Structure formats: C-alpha cells, structure tokens
Amino acid sequence: MKNIFKILIAFVFCSLLTSCGGEDDPSVTPIRDFAEQYAADLDSIDKYIDTHYMTVNPTNFDVTFTKIPTGGTQQSIRTQTQYPLKDTLVKEDGIEYKIYFIKFREGDPVNGKRPTQVDSIHIAYRGIRLTNDQFDAATNPVWFGLQDVITGWNHIIPNFKTGTYTTSPGPNPITFNDFGAGVMFLPSGVAYYNTGAGSIPSYAPIIFSFKLYELRYRDHDRDGILSKDERNLTDFSPSNTNVLTRWKEDPFAGYDYDGNGTLEIYDTDGDGVPNMLDIDDDGDGYQTKFEIKDPLTGLSFSFANIPTCSGTIGKKKHLDKNCN
Ligand SMILES: [Ca+2]
Ligand SMILES: [Ca+2]
Ligand SMILES: [Ca+2]
Numbered sequence: 135m136k137n138i139f140k141i142l143i144a145f146v147f148c149s150l151l152t153s154c155g156g157e158d159d160p161s162v163t164p165i166r167d168f169a170e171q172y173a174a175d176l177d178s179i180d181k182y183i184d185t186h187y188m189t190v191n192p193t194n195f196d197v198t199f200t201k202i203p204t205g206g207t208q209q210s211i212r213t214q215t216q217y218p219l220k221d222t223l224v225k226e227d228g229i230e231y232k233i234y235f236i237k238f239r240e241g242d243p244v245n246g247k248r249p250t251q252v253d254s255i256h257i258a259y260r261g262i263r264l265t266n267d268q269f270d271a272a273t274n275p276v277w278f279g280l281q282d283v284i285t286g287w288n289h290i291i292p293n294f295k296t297g298t299y300t301t302s303p304g305p306n307p308i309t310f311n312d313f314g315a316g317v318m319f320l321p322s323g324v325a326y327y328n329t330g331a332g333s334i335p336s337y338a339p340i341i342f343s344f345k346l347y348e349l350r351y352r353d354h355d356r357d358g359i360l361s362k363d364e365r366n367l368t369d370f371s372p373s374n375t376n377v378l379t380r381w382k383e384d385p386f387a388g389y390d391y392d393g394n395g396t397l398e399i400y401d402t403d404g405d406g407v408p409n410m411l412d413i414d415d416d417g418d419g420y421q422t423k424f425e426i427k428d429p430l431t432g433l434s435f436s437f438a439n440i441p442t443c444s445g446t447i448g449k450k451k452h453l454d455k456n457c458n
Contacts, residue, residue, distance in 0.1 A: 165328045166337060168227045175321035175339040176232060182264050182341075183211045183219065183234065183319065190217065195238040195315035197343045199266060211236075224289045226324060233289055234319040241295025241314030241346060248295045249349045250362040251288045252410065254279050256296075256348035262341050269333045269340070275347045286324035287342075290316075294346045314346040355411050357422035358434040359452075364410040365400050402453045409453075420458035425451055 186199045187208035202208050212219050221234045241248075249255050255278055260271040280288055294314030301307050322337045330336040351360045401408050403417030415422050426440050427433065435441070442448040443457035451457050 168229050168323055171327075171337055172229050172231060172321055172323050175323070175337070178264055179234065179319050179321065179339050186211055188214065188217070188236075188317075190238060195343075195345060197238070197317060199262070199341070201266075222289060222293070224285075224324070226285060229323060231321055231324055233286060233321070233324065235290050235293065236317045237294070238315040238317075239312070240293070242297040242312035243295070245298050246295030246312065246314065247349055247351075249280060249292055249346070249351075250365070251280050251292065252354070252361040252365070253352050254350040255291060255346060256350075257291075257344055257346050259342050259344040263334065264339055264341070267333070269331075275345070277350075279352075284320070284325050286318060286320035289324065290318040291344075291346065296346055296348050299347065310345070310347045315344065317341065317343045355413050355422075357413055357415075358426055359422065359437050359440075361410045363437040364408075364415075403455070416453050416455040418455040418458055422452045425458050 182199075186201055187206075188197055188199055188211055190197045199211070200208075202210060209215075217236045217238055219234055219236055221232050224231050224233060240246075256275045257278065258272055258275045260268060262268050278287075280291060294316060297311050297313035299308050299310045302309070318341070320340050320342070322339055325340050326334055326336075326338070328336050330338065334340060351362055353359065354361045355364075400410070401412070402415045403412070405412070405417055409415045413421050413423070423434070426435050428435055440450040440452060443451050443454050448454060
C-alpha cells in the first residue's frame with residue numbers, strides 16, 4: 135500500500151512538472167532535427183498538392199480537398215490554373231521554409247486593410263491534416279492576435295486584406311463583402327512541431343483555409359502611434375511570391391532584419407526596449423504621446439504628419455532627442 139502511494143505521488147508530480155528524468159532517461163525523446171523534419175514535411179505537402187484537387191465555392195470560398203481517384207481527370211491543386219499555387223520563403227530556426235499558399239481573393243483592393251504581424255485579426259478558418267481530417271474550425275469569425283498564433287499564420291495572413299461589412303436587422307445581422315480568402319499549407323516547423331495540439335500529432339504538416347474579415351491595428355505602448363508604424367517595415371514584402379521574408383518577430387527578444395542570425399531591435403534610444411513598447415522612443419524624458427501633439431489643436435498628429443525638429447528635414451521629433 136505504501137509503495138502504491140509513493141508511485142501515485144511520483145506520478146502526480148511527474149504529470150504536473152511534465153518532465154521527469156534527465157537526458158539519460160530513454161523515455162525522453164529528443165526534438166527532431168529541423169532540417170530533416172522540414173524535408174520530410176515538404177515532401178508530404180508536395181505529394182498532397184499533386185494528388186488532390188480542390189472544390190471551391192466561388193461565392194463564399196468554402197473549399198474542400200479530395201484525393202484524385204485512380205484514372206481521375208481532375209486537375210491537381212498544383213496544375214489547376216483558376217487559383218494559382220504560390221509560395222513564399224521564410225526563415226525560422228535556421229531553416230529556409232517554403233510555405234505554399236493560394237489566394238482565392240486577396241481582399242478588397244480599395245477599402246481592405248492589410249494586417250501586420252503585430253495586429254489583431256477577425257478570421258473564420260478550417261484546419262485539416264494531410265489525411266483530410268478536420269482538427270479545428272471556426273465558421274463564425276474569432277479574434278486572434280497574430281503574435282499569439284503559430285508562426286505560419288504570421289507569414290501568410292499579411293498577404294491578404296480584409297473586406298467591408300454591412301449590418302442589418304435580422305438573424306444574420308452582419309454581411310461580409312470582398313474579404314480576403316485563401317489556403318496555407320504549413321510544414322510542422324511553422325505550426326506545432328514536436329508538441330502537436332489537440333488531435334494534431336507531433337511533426338504533422340497541416341492545412342488551413344481561412345477568410346479574413348476584419349482587423350484591429352494595435353498600439354501596444356499606447357503612445358498614439360500604431361505598432362505597425364513603430365517597426366522597421368523596410369523588408370515588408372506582402373506581395374511576394376518567392377521572396378525570403380523576414381517577418382519572424384518577437385518584440386520582446388528582438389528580430390533578425392538582415393537574416394544573419396543575430397537579433398536587432400528597432401530601438402531608437404538603444405535602451406533595449408523596442409519603440410513599439412517604449413513610451414519614450416528617443417529617451418529625451420518626454421513621452422512620445424506628448425511629443426506628437428499638435429500645439430495648436432492639442433490633438434495627436436497622424437504618424438505620417440509628425441513633424442521633424444526643423445519642420446522640414448530630419449527625424450520625426452519623437453525620434454530626435456534634440457527636440458520635444
Ligand atoms: Ca505605439
Ligand atoms: Ca527604446
Ligand atoms: Ca521622447
């Protein structure tokens with residue numbers, strides 16, 4: 135009895151701490167090599183794309199994937215031409231990942247807004263495995279912070295724009311129009327990798343179809359300048375089809391703009407806090423939210439209209455410690 139009790143105690147503690155035993159414990163499986171796993175995932179995704187066809191509802195962009203039967207004449211996801219297969223290259227964990235995606239519609243070209251990796255999105259989605267088993271779906275849109283989801287979404291969603299919506303009384307009060315809609319095919323390295331999630335096993339490539347309905351541009355430090363305007367967006371390439379993008383960002387840890395493996399942060403005063411999270415970007419003792427106020431109206435300038443110290447050339451005043 136005593137021994138069983140001890141075993142139970144040990145079991146409970148092991149469960150709570152999630153890791154028992156050290157590196158010598160043969161039950162602890164080391165994480166797979168990223169390069170090897172990526173090669174296997176890409177092979178699986180390529181095979182899927184060549185052996186399945188898409189059925190797309192042209193009105194609402196619901197999509198299903200079906201295996202081409204033996205002797206079937208359907209065009210594969212790769213060979214069909216109505217919605218061309220695109221890909222983008224992204225760098226993570228030292229690996230250059232090719233991520234395939236398809237745009238059914240980019241979004242409203244005039245009124246749509248494009249999210250960046252630090253914004254919140256209102257999105258409907260469906261997630262399936264390469265076995266075509268659905269593991270998750272949200273038919274009604276839900277809100278996510280793009281910083282809080284798997285990195286595959288970070289890379290692909292900014293290629294799309296929102297649409298517009300109209301409201302009316304009745305059982306379906308909101309109608310979304312011209313929203314962005316598409317599909318992404320994610321290697322496990324930009325999804326759940328070794329952890330899996332729910333019914334997604336470890337190291338499983340996954341597919342998401344999605345509809346981007348709305349977004350909210352965030353202002354993390356509440357200084358009146360949107361976070362998207364407080365980052366260095368020089369390398370932002372939303373229309374890329376095969377460009378090494380540099381979108382992986384952790385504003386708390388820095389990010390690698392030039393892809394050389396070291397992290398830089400967009401930090402004007404060099405105090406280690408990136409501008410996106412710094413209430414005094416130039417470190418002159420005057421908070422940004424006061425520096426960007428129009429002295430005549432008392433209202434904040436829009437980012438594009440924040441003046442320079444001289445009023446003509448130079449850095450915007452909230453980024454120039456020589457004036458406030
Ligand atoms: Ca801000
Ligand atoms: Ca700073
Ligand atoms: Ca300042």
